[in-house]
Amino acid sequence: MIKKMKWFKKKNLPLPKEHICCNCGTQTVGKYCHECGQNVFAGKEQPILHLFGQMLENAFSLDAKAPRTLAFLMFRPGFLSTEYRAGRISRYVHPVKLFWMATLILFALMIYQLGANKNVAINNQEYKGKIVDINFDKKEVSNYATSDTLHVPSMNSSADVEKPKENHEQLFINFLSKYAPYISFLFIPLFALLLALFFWRNKYYYISHLIFTVHFHTFLWIFWSLLMLIDILTPHWKYPNWLSLLLFILPGIYFAIALHRFYKTKSRWQSVWKAILILLLYFIIFLTVVVFLIILMEKLNFFHGGY
Secondary structure (H helix, E strand, O other), X not given: XXXXXXXXXXXXXXXXXXXXXXXXXXXXOOOEOXXXXXXXXXXXXXXXXXXXHHHXXXXXXXXXXXXXXXXXXXXXXXXXXXXXXXXXXXXXXXXXXXXXXXXXXXXXXXXXXXXXHHHHHHHHHHHHXXXXXXXXXXXXXXXXXXXXXXXXXXXXXXXXXXOOOOOHHHHHHHHHHHHHHHHHHHHHHHHHHHHHHHOHHHOOOHHHHHHHHHHHHHHHHHHHHHHHHHHHHOOOOOXXXXXXXXXXXXXXXXXXXXXXXXXXXXXXXXXXXXXXXXXXXXXXXXXXXXXXXXXXXXXXXXXXXXX
């Protein structure tokens, strides 16, 4: 019988006799140090698969709690925020950590989709240009070439040479890829402030509104990422009208249900009209900030190589 390779063999290492943490020197009880949280087997001989697992866990900040957290987030609106407010935090992925990962994935897909659409547009323009060249009337070209009004531009004339246009779209994509994840964090306190104003009777601390906001935006980012992923994988498929309408109102329905469960509103209709007003005000604020940023970047000549 062939034995498993030593590198990939799972080992049940016994606990060290002294139980002293190599990182901070604290006497530990169990597998992890209660002072700094380091594993007592850190730095010792371990299987390669376990090492790669630790690398992926540290790189993407995901662990065994991620599937359960995502399931509750997507299918039980307001549940995670209620759990956090009740003090049940460690059993789920931290809200900020989950939001940051969802933000990076969303804007990576946005940048990829913008770049793909731009390449398609360029290819279509080149294709149309070739068709126009092929469909020239030969008689008109020959008559124009033999006429006395033929003007041949000088190769050395700078006025006749068309200057290449600056690619504003590409500069905006680069700006989006660098700063959009950070800009998205600016809207979180604003949205939480709207919640605090609408639900001031609940007497929740601002941190509770903030956690609810982070959970809701994480749901939005994941929801939009899934839609973008479907568009990328199936570029020629179009949503039916009824499905497009459902996908458009689904975040609003999720938000109203989450408000009803987290803030314990008197009725569902109260949650619905408050959700509509909050989302409407939020959209106005978001649109105002985006227009302001575009005007500011134009004033600073950001799209003209000024910055």
